[in-house]
Amino acid sequence: MNKDNAQGQVNELVERLKTNANLSDEQAQQVLVTLKDFVVEKYPMLQGAVSSIFGGDIK
Template identity: 50%
Template sequence: MNEIVERVAAQAGISPEQAQKAVEAIAGFVKEKFPMLEGAVENMFKSGGGNDTGGTGLGNLGGFGGFGQK
């Protein structure tokens, strides 16, 4: 599971599955409100690697806007 999903789950006190849906909703919002970033968001999802739940490729979301960075 990627770091951002783990953090959302831990900090919000929700399941990893719920956190995954929340992260996907945020990504969808970013793509909708900032269409010029759609390609970048899609590329981040595709380059995530195999440690994701749900196969969405969110593993590289940590590089987006400081999400997942320590």
């Protein structure tokens, strides 16, 4: 998965969170941060994959 494709999918996920869960942009971003942190904490061996998907754009 290339970086542009991954970023496009993250943007799509943000839009779905905003639409389906009626979240603000800030809330949707916080959901992604929480998911990213949870997966890396519970499954450290997936850190590379998570970073590849979410990159450094989510904080």
